[in-house]
Amino acid sequence: MTEFIGTFETPDDVGSEGQGPFREGLELAFSPSSVPLKQRWRNNGLSADFLADYVTTFLPRDQNDPTSLDRHSEIRGAVNYIANELLENAMKYSEEDLAHPTTIRLALRADSILFTAANSTGTERGQAFHDFVRELTDGDPAEIYVRQLERAAETGGSGLGLVTMINDYGATLAWRFENLAEGGMRVTTQVRLEI
């Protein structure tokens, strides 16, 4: 069974506002069982830095225009933060016994960037995340944000990354939950950032 929450797009879609197809993109894939989590953790930051640099290559930049430089640095920071959070979540919650790679795909459109991160996880963990996502999409993001911050001590800040994307970066999120034939779930989180 496959369930979608929010407006989930495929790279070939022209976009919900009809902005045209994706122009550029790339995908990174990691095997959850190749090296211990501690070693892989460093890779999240390296990959996020790389994706942020990659995106800014395609953005117009005028050295004489401070607004364009500010925008450049703002988008670079947003891509870095979002990619890092998606990778951290995917690494933390990947089930090593399930032989599926953890992936992050980035697609550029004229006025938006689409991040799609996927990992496989155990059914119980996948279901708990599904319930959190439901709570997140049904409630008021600002209210949920303060609540998550207040609850950070008990929850370890879990879920805060997704809430900050919505609340602080104005991103739109969507999910795909798929039950796997061999047990467990494939969880895909999609983040659309307007630029």
Add this chain to the structure above:
Amino acid sequence: METVITGESYSLDWNPETRTAALKGILRLNGLEEYAPIARFLLDAVPHGSMTLDLRGLEFLNSSGIATLSKFVIEIRNRKTVDLTVLGSKAVAWQGKSLVNLGKLMPALRMEFV
């Protein structure tokens, strides 16, 4: 000024004269557990009076780091004995987006952006 904690890409400096803790660099630690030494130092640094947390040199902070700072601010708010100032930088992307939210947790917090 003395450096009290250092990692691969970050440091925490403490100036006892100005009671200022300065976090610098890039912080992407895994979960609250890995942030525990930083959290412990900040909480023990000043039992009473004024304290400044200088984040201007902190270029990147992940959500576990934001959770750590939130937890710290809530503890300071509940303790009611510390007068806290947070220094931020407009030039650092995440600070303009997320740092302002700390003020929502503690109305008495003084936030200065330079």
